[in-house]
Amino acid sequence: MKLELTDAKKWINLFVEKLENNQATLNELDTAIGDGDHGTNMDRGAKAVTDSLTKKDPDNLADLYKATAFAMIQKVGGASGPLYGTAFLDMSKAVKEENIELSDLIQVGTDGIKRRGQSDVGMKTMIDVWQPVSDSLRADKFDQSVVDNALSKVKDLVATKGRASYLEEKSKGHIDPGAQSSAYLFESLIEVIGA
Numbered sequence: 001m002k003l004e005l006t007d008a009k010k011w012i013n014l015f016v017e018k019l020e021n022n023q024a025t026l027n028e029l030d031t032a033i034g035d036g037d038h039g040t041n042m043d044r045g046a047k048a049v050t051d052s053l054t055k056k057d058p059d060n061l062a063d064l065y066k067a068t069a070f071a072m073i074q075k076v077g078g079a080s081g082p083l084y085g086t087a088f089l090d091m092s093k094a095v096k097e098e099n100i101e102l103s104d105l106i107q108v109g110t111d112g113i114k115r116r117g118q119s120d121v122g123m124k125t126m127i128d129v130w131q132p133v134s135d136s137l138r139a140d141k142f143d144q145s146v147v148d149n150a151l152s153k154v155k156d157l158v159a160t161k162g163r164a165s166y167l168e169e170k171s172k173g174h175i176d177p178g179a180q181s182s183a184y185l186f187e188s189l190i191e192v193i194g195a
């Protein structure tokens with residue numbers, strides 16, 4: 001399946017809403033294994049995305065993803081801003097000529113995060129949510145259980161990338177905040193496509 005503009009806008013708007021509603025949860029998760037600001041950072045990014053899309057309502061997918069990317073890069077800060085920014089910027093380039101399959105779109109975003117963060121699956125990062133979502137979309141098996149399973153796996157992992165990696169074994173038992181905000185992104189997608 002392909003995500004068309006109207007649904008893609010709904011997707012981004014729902015994500016923004018979830019970030020604003022779950023600011024405290026994301027901060028708490030980041031307090032346990034990071035510096036406690038992921039909720040605040042993502043909320044700032046969420047508001048910047050809304051501002052940007054309100055100021056200029058995008059009339060194509062490339063512009064929608066690009067506006068999202070720029071807002072994230074400029075306002076989120078920390079490690080997450082550039083990572084989400086790269087994902088959406090790469091996705092914006094991928095849909096420039098013509099729309100692509102949703103599974104391919106999410107894989108493009110995932111690959112962008114891997115490249116930008118020099119990281120891969122199993123390092124207790126947002127990739128541990130993005131990659132299984134992409135895989136399950138490709139297999140036509142994407143639903144809430146994919147997100148739930150990804151988060152429970154992330155919780156058991158020892159962080160080997162990012163600030164949480166300094167905690168080594170102590171990072172185990174905590175959900176990575178970037179994985180959780182990515183879960184909000186894909187729960188928003190589920191609401192839109194009705195998976």
Ligand SMILES: [Mg+2]
Nearest residue numbers: 034035037038
């Ligand atoms: Mg932080």
